[in-house]
Amino acid sequence: MRLPRFDVPGGLSAAEYLEQVAREGLARRFPGAGAEIEERLAYELGVITQMGMEAYYLIVWDIVRHARERGIMVGPGRGSAASSLVAYLLGITGVDPLEHGLVFERFLNPERISMPDFDVDFGDQRRDEVVSYITAKYGQDSVAQIITFGRLAARAAVKDVGRVLQIPFAEADLISKEINPMAPLAESLKTNAVVKREYEENRRVRECLDLALQLEGLTRHPSVHAAGVVIAPDELTNHVGLYRGRKEEVTTQWDMNAVEAIGLLKVDVLGLKTLTVIEDTVKAVARRRGVTVDIESIAYDDEATYELVRQADTDGVFQLESEGMRDLCRRVAPRNFKELIPILALFRPGPMGSGATEQFINRKHGREETAPLHASLEPILDDAYGAILYQEHVLKIASEVAGYSLGQADILRRAMGKKKRGEMKAQRESFVAGAQERGYTSAEAEAIFDTVAPFAEYGFNKAHTTAYAVLSYQTAYLKANYAPEFMAALLTSEQGNPDKIVQYLKSARQMGIDVLPPDLNVSWYNFWVEEDDRIRMGMAAIKNVGHAAIDEIVAARERGGPFASLTDFCSRVDLRAVNRAVIESLIKAGAFDGLGRGRAPLYRALEAALEAGKRLHRDRAVGQESLIGAWGEEAEEVAPPEAEGEEEWPPLELLRYEKELLGASLSGHPLDGYRELLAQRRAVTVGDVLAGRAGKEVKVGGMVGRIKTIADKKGREMAFFTLEDDASLEVVAFADCYAQAEFVIFVDRPVLVQGRVKRDEGTYKIIADSVTSLEEAEYRFAREVHIVLPQNADAELLADMEKVLGRHAGRCPVFFHVRRNGREVVLRARPEFSCNPSRQLVRSLERFTGRGRVELK
Numbered sequence: 110m111r112l113p114r115f116d117v118p119g120g121l122s123a124a125e126y127l128e129q130v131a132r133e134g135l136a137r138r139f140p141g142a143g144a145e146i147e148e149r150l151a152y153e154l155g156v157i158t159q160m161g162m163e164a165y166y167l168i169v170w171d172i173v174r175h176a177r178e179r180g181i182m183v184g185p186g187r188g189s190a191a192s193s194l195v196a197y198l199l200g201i202t203g204v205d206p207l208e209h210g211l212v213f214e215r216f217l218n219p220e221r222i223s224m225p226d227f228d229v230d231f232g233d234q235r236r237d238e239v240v241s242y243i244t245a246k247y248g249q250d251s252v253a254q255i256i257t258f259g260r261l262a263a264r265a266a267v268k269d270v271g272r273v274l275q276i277p278f279a280e281a282d283l284i285s286k287e288i289n290p291m292a293p294l295a296e297s298l299k300t301n302a303v304v305k306r307e308y309e310e311n312r313r314v315r316e317c318l319d320l321a322l323q324l325e326g327l328t329r330h331p332s333v334h335a336a337g338v339v340i341a342p343d344e345l346t347n348h349v350g351l352y353r354g355r356k357e358e359v360t361t362q363w364d365m366n367a368v369e370a371i372g373l374l375k376v377d378v379l380g381l382k383t384l385t386v387i388e389d390t391v392k393a394v395a396r397r398r399g400v401t402v403d404i405e406s407i408a409y410d411d412e413a414t415y416e417l418v419r420q421a422d423t424d425g426v427f428q429l430e431s432e433g434m435r436d437l438c439r440r441v442a443p444r445n446f447k448e449l450i451p452i453l454a455l456f457r458p459g460p461m462g463s464g465a466t467e468q469f470i471n472r473k474h475g476r477e478e479t480a481p482l483h484a485s486l487e488p489i490l491d492d493a494y495g496a497i498l499y500q501e502h503v504l505k506i507a508s509e510v511a512g513y514s515l516g517q518a519d520i521l522r523r524a525m526g527k528k529k530r531g532e533m534k535a536q537r538e539s540f541v542a543g544a545q546e547r548g549y550t551s552a553e554a555e556a557i558f559d560t561v562a563p564f565a566e567y568g569f570n571k572a573h574t575t576a577y578a579v580l581s582y583q584t585a586y587l588k589a590n591y592a593p594e595f596m597a598a599l600l601t602s603e604q605g606n607p608d609k610i611v612q613y614l615k616s617a618r619q620m621g622i623d624v625l626p627p628d629l630n631v632s633w634y635n636f637w638v639e640e641d642d643r644i645r646m647g648m649a650a651i652k653n654v655g656h657a658a659i660d661e662i663v664a665a666r667e668r669g670g671p672f673a674s675l676t677d678f679c680s681r682v683d684l685r686a687v688n689r690a691v692i693e694s695l696i697k698a699g700a701f702d703g704l705g706r707g708r709a710p711l712y713r714a715l716e717a718a719l720e721a722g723k724r725l726h727r728d729r730a731v732g733q734e735s736l737i738g739a740w741g742e743e744a745e746e747v748a749p750p751e752a753e754g755e756e757e758w759p760p761l762e763l764l765r766y767e768k769e770l771l772g773a774s775l776s777g778h779p780l781d782g783y784r785e786l787l788a789q790r791r792a793v794t795v796g797d798v799l800a801g802r803a804g805k806e807v808k809v810g811g812m813v814g815r816i817k818t819i820a821d822k823k824g825r826e827m828a829f830f831t832l833e834d835d836a837s838l839e840v841v842a843f844a845d846c847y848a849q850a851e852f853v854i855f856v857d858r859p860v861l862v863q864g865r866v867k868r869d870e871g872t873y874k875i876i877a878d879s880v881t882s883l884e885e886a887e888y889r890f891a892r893e894v895h896i897v898l899p900q901n902a903d904a905e906l907l908a909d910m911e912k913v914l915g916r917h918a919g920r921c922p923v924f925f926h927v928r929r930n931g932r933e934v935v936l937r938a939r940p941e942f943s944c945n946p947s948r949q950l951v952r953s954l955e956r957f958t959g960r961g962r963v964e965l966k
Contacts, residue, residue: 110224111372113247113342115164115171123163127195128154130170134198138205146194149207153195156219168340169227169376170199175242176231182384184230185405185579189216191572201227203405204576209450210492211572212501212515220516224369226377228336232388233380240378243338250344255337255368255375256352256360258328263294265329266321274320276313283819284314294318294325333358336377337365348373382602383427383580389598389635390587397594397638404583409446413589414582418443424616425588425599427580428453432800440470447492448473450571450578454498459567465496472496482560483553485509497564499571510557511543525565533562592620593642600624601635604650607772608837614773615835617644626699626767626775627651629678630671634659652770653694661686674704675711679722689719697766699776707757708766765857779812780834783859783883785966786890790861795834798866798873805866809875810834810883813858818847830854832862832875839874840864850880859883884948891946891965895935897926899958906957911942913953919945 117126131150139146157163176183177200185191185203192211196202206213217225231239244252261269264285271281287304288297297304298318307314333354339361341348348371350362361368369375391402418426419442421435429438429452437456443449455466471477472494481487481495489505490496497503500522507518521540524532537558544554587595596617603609617624623643624636627650631639634656635647648659665672665681672678678701679692695701696711704711757763760782764774780787787810795811797803814831821827825844831837840862842850853860864877896910914923923938944950946965954963 110161110374111342111348112161112164112374113168113251113340115167117167123167124154124158127157127163127166130167131195131198134200138198146207149194149213150198153193153213153217156213156217157195159219160217160222162217162225165225165227165374166195166199166201168374169201169229171246172239172243172376172378173199173201173229176235176239179235179238181235181238182232182388184379184381184384184576186576187228187230187379187573188226188576189570189572190225190227191576192216196227201229202576203579204572206572209447209571209575210501210505211575212504212519214515214519215501215504215570215572218516218519220514221520224372224375226375228377228379230379230381230384232384233382234385236378236380240338243340243376243378247340250346251341253339253345253351254358254360255334255339255365256331256362257334257337257364259330259332261324261327261329262290263288263292263297263321263325264290266294266325267317270317270320270324274313274317276317277820280314280820281317283821284317294322331360333360334365336379337368338376338378339368340374340376383584386425386595386598386602387580387583387587389601390591390595393594393597393638394591398591402587402591404587407583407586409582411586411589414586415444415449417585417589418449418581422588422616422620423585424613425584425595427584428577429581429585431456437466441473446578446582449582450575451493451498453574453577453581454569454571457567457569459564460498460569463563463567465498465564468496469494469498482557483510483549486557497561498568499574500565500568501571503561503565503568506557506561507540510547510549510554511540512547513540513543522565522568525562593622593638593644596620596622597636597638597644600644600650601647604635604647605772607768610650610772611835614775624775626702626771627695628703629662629695629700630666630703632700633663646771646775648695648700650771651694651698651700652772654691658687658691672704675701675706675714675718676721679718680725681722684719684722684726689715692719694770698770699767708763709756709758761857778835779857779859780810780883783810783887786883786887787861789890790886792861795832795836795838798838798875799836801868801873803866806864807866807875808861808863810859810861811837813854813856813860816854816856826851828854832860838872840877840880841874842877842880846877846879850877853880853882861886887965888946888948891921893966894921894923894944894946894950895926895964895966896923896954897958897962897964899962900928902927910954910957913950913957914942914944917944917947917950919943921946 115123117123121129131154135142135146135150157166173183186196186201190196191202191204192206192213192215193202194206194213197205204211240254267285267288268281271278284304284307287301288294289301298308299305304318308318309315331352331354339345345351345361349368352360352362354360365375387404391404394400394402417423418429418438421438423429423435423438428434434452434456437452441448441452441455443452451469454460455469460466460469468477472479479495481490486506486509487495489502489509493499493502497506503522503525504515504518507513507521508515513521521536524536537555540558541551541554544557545551549557584595596613600610600613600617603613614624625639625643625645627646627648629648632645632648634649636650637645637647639645648654648662649656661683669681672681692715693712696708696715699708701711702708758766760777761779764777764779767774767776790808792808792810793803795809798807798809803809809832811832811834814833814837816828816830818826818828821844823844826847827844828842828847830840830842832840842854847854859882861881861883862875862877863879863881864875867874867876921944923942923944925936925938927934927936951963951965955961
């Protein structure tokens with residue numbers, strides 16, 4: 110090992126200092142610790158010293174200690190490190206390994222000399238500060254991040270080769286979409302009918318795939334490992350070559366495996382967004398409520414938290430957000446922390462494929478008898494209702510049944526996982542012999558070994574599950590008890606990710622929390638909770654509005670108070686930092702709504718306001734003030750003559766601007782006007798399809814998102830497009846369908862898709878049979894026309910309206926809404942007024958009634 114030197118105070122050895130720090134932690138964590146804890150501590154310290162790992166523990170402890178002192182959030186640990194009591198006492202991890210039955214040898218095995226991994230999570234916004242501390246402490250020449258290599262996966266290899274061979278993009282893209290990204294290219298050639306047919310019938314495709322097979326897996330480009338930091342005892346160039354990346358970052362030339370192989374110390378410093386969400390929530394709770402939440406000391410018996418998990422209200426809850434996890438939360442229905450831990454291990458291919466997940470759920474709820482393979486295993490498997498679920502179960506069974514030390518048991522677990530025939534045979538013989546010595550029959554021993562072996566292959570690390578369950582509980586606790594602050598922090602963490610913003614806005618609304626658009630007189634950078642528990646969007650969420658612009662807006666607001674008008678705004682902010690593009694984005698996003706004028710009128714007035722603002726800036730620069738300014742009165746709103754009208758943009762245009770700039774529409778949803786129509790057509794939502802609740806034949810309403818058209822094998826045009834509601838999925842319109850719907854499928858067009866649901870590689874898509882414009886469908890499926898008459902309606906107006914209705918004669922009855930004596934009266938018009946609804950009819954009638962006063966039902 111080539112560990113860096115750790116300076117130990119007071120002339121102590123590293124081992125003595127490690128014990129001193131550990132015992133200080135023991136006094137804090139376990140005042141009056143008993144014999145069991147003392148014995149475990151002495152054992153771990155002995156193994157650590159025997160393996161020469163004292164400095165490693167102290168180096169990581171020092172990094173974590175520095176982060177905590179600087180107020181940087183530190184996670185409870187990940188991987189097998191949570192198995193170490195010493196790590197818990199040093200504050201490196203946040204899980205008591207004795208309470209949860211974690212096995213130290215899973216982390217540090219005295220019978221298998223290898224470097225253990227301390228993977229430490231820090232708040233993602235401040236990870237760089239931790240790396241800077243390591244660099245400053247051990248020297249810039251001794252510290253570097255670790256290189257990683259992007260490799261050519263199957264799809265990328267096909268696309269790259271196709272580009273070089275000048276195969277039309279549409280053709281190469283069509284083939285690459287059929288390739289399973291989770292498997293080697295050769296497997297898709299065997300199992301996918303489309304790929305196989307194209308390979309056999311198309312010479313260009315065959316040449317492309319043959320070359321891609323040779324290139325698959327080769328290094329494509331270097332990048333920086335997301336976490337790995339290497340620390341050398343002296344200059345790194347004495348041990349490994351260095352590489353300077355495109356952003357001038359310095360990394361090793363060797364990847365993490367090679368760096369570890371030559372004995373250099375690698376520390377994984379990971380940035381975790383969840384920790385930033387927790388930190389922001391705790392700060393907001395303290396600021397708003399005066400309540401100090403010590404997240405590392407919260408009680409793990411909060412009923413509201415477990416109820417939230419049982420109801421699967423887990424948007425934003427660490428590791429429990431996916432539909433599969435939500436379903437598991439409902440079915441497991443945890444009532445305490447020990448029942449929460451297994452959920453993170455059960456939702457994996459191994460347990461689900463073997464039936465262990467169903468077995469666990471049935472046994473927990475008493476639908477199946479809890480019966481371990483042998484009575485002696487009952488105490489070991491008690492936390493999983495007699496099922497083998499964790500790697501630690503394998504270790505304890507080998508120790509109990511065959512007399513293995515826990516170190517030997519970990520070697521057995523690894524051998525079982527690798528399934529090497531010769532090694533497995535030797536291990537089986539050793540296991541059976543050891544079991545017979547302890548009183549088990551040969552048949553019992555062989556049965557236990559054969560049962561344990563497959564579980565060892567996919568059993569999950571309980572230490573990791575337990576540590577991550579801590580984060581699951583902490584985030585669920587904050588959401589259950591401090592929902593507005595948690596949702597604001599969650600939304601802030603996802604600024605720039607429209608899909609997540611839409612998801613969390615929907616979640617907030619379902620919780621009864623309103624999310625308001627940004628307001629230049631109220632908003633700061635991030636999402637903010639107002640006094641009435643409503644969330645105000647921050648200006649940093651607006652596209653094109655950077656931190657420099659926000660700094661200037663906030664500074665001007667603090668200097669001179671709230672902005673009174675657009676001209677007032679333009680006259681007080683530095684227009685170099687807050688330029689026209691920024692102001693246009695602020696207007697379209699609704700940040701000026703508080704001034705009392707519509708967005709379109711302000712947008713039209715912007716040119717004049719900018720000129721007035723520049724003029725006032727120039728006057729101040731030469732020491733002059735306008736007469737109005739000298740009197741201290743507000744500058745009047747300026748608008749050119751052609752912009753004096755107050756007509757607002759149409760609702761769909763307003764929502765489109767919001768989505769474009771904020772990632773979501775806050776003041777409504779483009780589909781709001783079509784909800785009744787969609788219900789009448791028995792349409793499901795995009796979310797229903799993604800959750801697998803929609804069936805095979807569906808009608809789905811949504812907005813058209815991204816569109817891509819390609820030519821199919823016959824040269825006919827087909828399309829792929831996203832359908833968006835509160836979520837999004839892909840729709841495939843093959844040539845026949847696209848030929849009928851070509852003039853309907855446009856970005857931001859509301860449509861009704863009818864088709865078949867197809868599940869492909871774990872995701873859902875729709876193969877469309879038809880795509881209909883909801884705007885046209887609204888008219889097509891209307892059964893009644895309702896007209897609200899203006900107060901000044903007279904016989905002449907009605908005669909003009911009768912002429913319009915006559916030109917659109919049809920089947921739908923017409924109803925007039927009239928105000929009489931302070932109440933509304935609805936009158937059904939004579940049959941000759943019946944009409945055929947259309948967009949043209951509505952617009953013609955609104956010339957008499959005003960916008961929004963003609964409704965189709």
